[in-house]
Amino acid sequence: TTVSVSATASHPIPTTLWGQMFEDISHVRESVRIFFKGLNPPRAGMEDCTPNCSKIALFNKLPQHCNKDTTAALNAWLPIGESSINVVADPSPLSSALPNSLVLVIPPNVKRDVGFANTGYWGINFVKDTQYTASLNYRVPAFLSPLNSPPTLTISLLAEDGSTLAAHSTELALVDGWTEVDIVLTPDRTPPSLANRFAVTVSNATHTSPAGIEVHFALLSLFPPTFKGRKNGMRTDIAQALADAKPAFFRFPGGNNLEGQTTATRWQWRNTVGPLSQRPGRVGDWSYINTDGLGLLEYLHWCEDLDMEPFMAVWDGYSLGGSSVTGDALGPFIAEAIEQINFVIGDPNTSEAAALRASLGHAEPFKLRFVEIGNEDFVGQAPGTVASRWNWFATNLSATFPQLHFMATSRSSGPALTPTPEIYDAHNGLRQTHSYTTLCRLRNGIKFFEGEYASTSTNSSNLYGTPEQGRLLWPTVAASVGEAAFMMGFERNADIVFSSSYAPLLGHVNNSQWTPNLVGFDAGKVYKSTSYHVQKVRTAPSPPLLTATPQLFANNRGDEYLPSTLPNNSTSATLIWSVTRWTATNQLIIKISNSAAASQDLTFVLPFESVSSVGSLELLTGAATTSNTPAAPDLIAPVASRIPVGTIFNYTAPATSFSIITLTAQ
Ligand code: AHR
Structure with missing residues (x-):
């Protein structure tokens, strides 16, 4: 040839051509940052409560998300010694956003240490001489019999054999109000496996109260070192792998995980900002609870740290259950989107949301040019989607933010939208390299973002089936070479294709709701797929x-x-x-x-x-x-x-x- x-x-070739798309799927949002399940015990325990929990949440006015008093709520938490542990709706919770607590009951006449441990996101990686930041909150409600001497609270990192890698002890404050403990633990050796534990124990708590003494715990976390030392930031090895691919933009927060199964369970920016104790979390769209510890501000910091443009999505009235909010009823949701954008770029003197951003330490607006309206809504194409939502959102948001570019989330083959979108996030799927030379040229003047693509299967008539039906568990060399051909189609048509991103970006290899993923990881390692290697692009000569x-x-x-x-x-x-x-x-x-x-x-x-x-x-x-x-x-x-x-x-x-x-x- x-x-x-x-x-x-x-x-x-647009500077925005190659970027990354992120959503909380396959347990990535928490496990890319903290080391055990959830920031709040109840939510931790709910990790593996499957869709039944979301049904319960629908009827539950409190953000409980799941059944308390069940063994499922204690998933990943283990009692130590003669204690019992349970998750309860706390009559005096740490915050109204976190209404549940993990309760340790210390029985009378206990002789040994009692407490509980967490086994992490399918393991915890401890490395010698590395600093781990642990924090928790506790309170000791009224107890009946006096203790001989004050009990001790010990937070420790344990190896699989139960030996202690690092520990910190402090006197247990016998007060009913919440006490916060923040400490740094440094393992004295690297244990041989990932089957390690984070443990909290109470010593010297012998007492005679027949009912036992209760200690309530909330908002427990353990962070490894984070990328660029960001508080509440990202695990360095995963972050470095993403950074090395030099993405020009970062699309967030979804994906389906933006949408919610219902309007009530949609991603809501305001619930993801501020102190962690004020973030209620939500029932995510991938069968587990999101703590929202990685929230809007953390996404924006991440964009700054990697010099990426945010491609931020706003919820646009459609939820995955298949219903749309329409007409005047969209008003509050358009206002919510305007506030979300103001949180990112607004003036603290005129916008409450921007003032909130300033109060959280970022008075200057973030860089923002592109906002995506919804996710993959196929407005007007799929049942339950109503095309007029685009008009409501695009018209109102453009009027408020004329400097921004708004992307529609519809297929290029979908119905014409009014006003004509400047950009479509098309999700055409991986097709032949000439897709954009032919099909998408029909949309005269419109630019395209191919926001989610991947070779998913060897079976072209069943792209999302089981592995037996051809679904890939990992990108293969053939799949990645095929993606490269598709990506060259973007270059050839870069006059209309202005950006693209593979999806999903990340997946925890021990509990994944989707395959294949660009980068896999477990508690200790990062696995770069063949497609990851293809994606890396040089942004400067x-x-x-x-x-x-x-x-x-x-x-x-x-x-x-x-x-x-x-x-x-x-x-x-x-x-x-x-x-x-x-x-x-x-x-x-x-x-x-x-x-x-x-x-x-x-x-x-x-x-x-x-x-x-x-x-x-x-x-x-x-x-x-x-x-x-x-x-x-x-x-x-x-x-x-x-x-x-x-x-x-x-x-x-x-x-x-x-x-x-x-x-x-x-
Ligand atoms: O990438 C996984 C899912 O695929 C996304 O959440 C959704 O937008 C798409 O259908």
């Missing part, structure tokens, strides 16, 4: 030749697109290429996806007087069905080398491969 490249660019670490897509964006011989436009095409250029350095970036089971030869013809004789090659290849998994996390990784290039040069793309050739040409 001969590929003739034009010297003249046809369109710029690299040195002319080899970079030390191979970086694929995102680190090789280029700022303009050079037309070249058009690849075969059929669904069976296996060889796809695309050429972009960094204008400042005259670097040409040639990407090639070969999804065939055999290698394929290409000859590139470059219309430039001076072309470097040596180029850099970054190559991802492997057996089509292989994946990076926890058992073999680094099986497939891009490899860098030098290859001969010139005004005319040959390249053999290996079977099932994605190649990036970088050279200088002028």
Whole structure:
């Protein structure tokens, strides 16, 4: 195959082309940051209460989310010694947002330490000489018999064999009001497994009260070191993996998890900001409770830390149960969206929401240009979705924030919307690389955000079935090479495709509601998939030749697109290429996806007087069905080398491969 490249660019490559999409799915929101289940024991215990709990929540005026007094509410919490533990609706709770407490009952005449432990998000990783920040709140309601001496409260980190890695003791305050304890624990060794525990025990509590002494606990947490030392921030290893992919934007908070099964259980920004004790959490859309400890302000800090543009979504009247709020009834929800945006960019002198932001330490507005209205609503297409919602939200929000760009969440094939959206988040799904050359050109003048795509299955007639039906558990080399071809379609059509993001971004490998995910993790490690390696894109020109670490897509964006011989436009095409250029350095970036089971030869013809004789090659290849998994996390990784290039040069793309050739040409 001969590929003739034009010297003249046809369109710029937008800076926003490659980014990341985040939602709380597969337990990512808590387990990317804290080390055990939930910030509040009741919610911790509710983790594995399945949809029945959401039904209960519908009838429960308090944000209880789940049945108290059940063993399910104690999931991941274990009693220590002769104690009993339970989750109760506390008559004097830590806050109205957190009405439940974990109650430790110390029986009379107890001889040994009593307490409870938490087993974490399927394990806890402790590393020698690393600082872990623990905090909890407790109160001791009235007790009847005096103690001989004050009891001691000990917070410790335990290894699987029960030995102590680190501990801190303090006198237990025998007062009924809430006492907060914040300490740092540093393990003296690295235990051999992840089956470790966080423990809270009371010593020296011998008493004779027949009913036992109660100690109520709330808002317990244990943080490992966080990215850039952010309080309430992200686990450093996961954060670093995301940062290394150099995303230009961050789409949040969903995904389906924005929507709620009902209007009442939608994501609500106000419940996610302020002190953790004021965040009630909610029944999320992926069968577990969200604590909302990672809230709107933390998302915005994360954007600042990685220099990403927020692509923030507002709830737009549709919930997953299949009903829409319509007409005048949308008023309060439009007001809620306006406040949410004001929290991000408003003036503290004129907006209460912006003043709240300032009171939380960020007086300056955050950077915000793009707001997404809803998630994947297919407005007017799916049953229960009502297209006029777009008009209500777009008209009102544009009038209030004329400087912002609003994205509609409808398919490109959906009904025409009024006013005409400037941008669609299309969720067309992974199709052939030419999707945007044909289908989406029908929407004259509209720009597209491909906000969620991934190769999900080997079975094109059942994309979301079971593994037996072809659903992928992990991205495979073939899947990732296919995604690369799809992504080249974005480059070729970057005059109308302004951004894209793979989804889902993250998944806890021990309890996942969706596969495949771009990055998997467990309590101790991060697993970068083959698709992650493809996604990494260079956001600035690299040195002319080899970079030390191979970086694929995102680190090789280029700022303009050079037309070249058009690849075969059929669904069976296996060889796809695309050429972009960094204008400042005259670097040409040639990407090639070969999804065939055999290698394929290409000859590139470059219309430039001076072309470097040596180029850099970054190559991802492997057996089509292989994946990076926890058992073999680094099986497939891009490899860098030098290859001969010139005004005319040959390249053999290996079977099932994605190649990036970088050279200088002028
Ligand atoms: O990425 C998983 C889900 O896929 C998202 O929550 C939803 O928007 C899409 O259907």
